[in-house]
Structures are given as C-alpha cells and as structure tokens.
Amino acid sequence: MTPPPGWYPDPHAPHRQRWWDGTAWTEHRSAPGAPAAPPPGSGTAGRTKAIA
Template sequence: MTPPPGWYRDPSAPHQERWWDGTAWTEHRRAAEPVGYGPAVGQAPVPVPVPVPVPGP
C-alpha cells in the first residue's frame, strides 16, 4: 500500500516539497511550509509521511 497523491517533503531536498502522484515522484516541486505553520484556511493539510520511491523499470 502506498501513500495517497499529495505534497510530501522531497527526500532528496528536505527544504522542498515534491508531488507524489500515488505511484511515483513527479518533477513538480515547491517550497516547503515553515514548521509550526498550518495550511491556510480552506486548504487541505499537507501529508506528513514521505513515500518510499519505487524503483523504475
């Protein structure tokens, strides 16, 4: 079972978040939210666990 799609801490750059599409990392990245700050009102929370990349073919 893999984590659902969402923004997660980038395992190769912890100061950024990277989009996990539910099966693999994409190239989409963004600055990580500072620790201690929650999501803005109306936004879904950012998932905390970091998915383990699945080796490609």
C-alpha cells in the same frame, strides 16, 4: 500501502516539497509554506481542501 497523491517532503531535498502522484515522484516541486495546489494534470483538479 502506498501513500495517496499529494505534497510530501522531497526525499532528495528535505527543505522542499515534491508531488507524489500515488505511484511515483514527479518533477513538480514547491517551497514549504507556499500555497500547495495540485500540479497540472495530476487528476485532482477541482478538489478543494477544507480550511479549518
């Protein structure tokens, strides 16, 4: 089973996050704790995350 698209710990730099597009890692990276919006062209634009 493949994980869904989203931000995950970068397998090559665990102190950073990297965008998994559902098929492969992309070149999009983010610092943990930074606002994690989907990268441009990810196909998830317009989706919002519920904040509790």
